[in-house]
Amino acid sequence: MLKEMRDILKQKLADIKAENPMAKGLNTLEGRMSCQLKSHGSTSSSWQIGFNGQMWLHFNSHNRRWTEVHPGSNWMKKIWQNDREVTEFLHKSSKGDCRAWLEKFLVQRKTELEPTGNWQEGKRW
Numbered sequence: 001m002l003k004e005m006r007d008i009l010k011q012k013l014a015d016i017k018a019e020n021p022m023a024k025g026l027n028t029l030e031g032r033m034s035c036q037l038k039s040h041g042s043t044s045s046s047w048q049i050g051f052n053g054q055m056w057l058h059f060n061s062h063n064r065r066w067t068e069v070h071p072g073s074n075w076m077k078k079i080w081q082n083d084r085e086v087t088e089f090l091h092k093s094s095k096g097d098c099r100a101w102l103e104k105f106l107v108q109r110k111t112e113l114e115p116t117g118n119w120q121e122g123k124r125w
Contacts, residue, residue, distance in 0.1 A: 005031055005093070008086055015079055016051070027052055035098035043102060045094035051076065059087075061094035 013029040030050035037043055047059040048069070056073040057080060059066055066081045068074060080086065 043099045045098040
């Protein structure tokens, strides 16, 4: 999944440079996935897309909607929003990978957070 996302970001950066004359020179494009475990056990996830150190777009994986975060990012939103293949990839990877990563993290974290003794038996100051 991460290699596929890397390839998508590389292609989108090339598209951005081709469509926007202001995007000349050295540019960076960043994708960040956020996962949340809700109290009833379901997960929600989203993506943030950054350009040159600023977050520009937010993708809601549940409803597949793109939102502009940065003023003037409408041109970039159109590039991403019109690519149905990328939208589906982000949606599917969020649903599957997000849940798997959270479950793996929580199992590991639960082991780390298990109490090793009774705190009430400790020294009193």
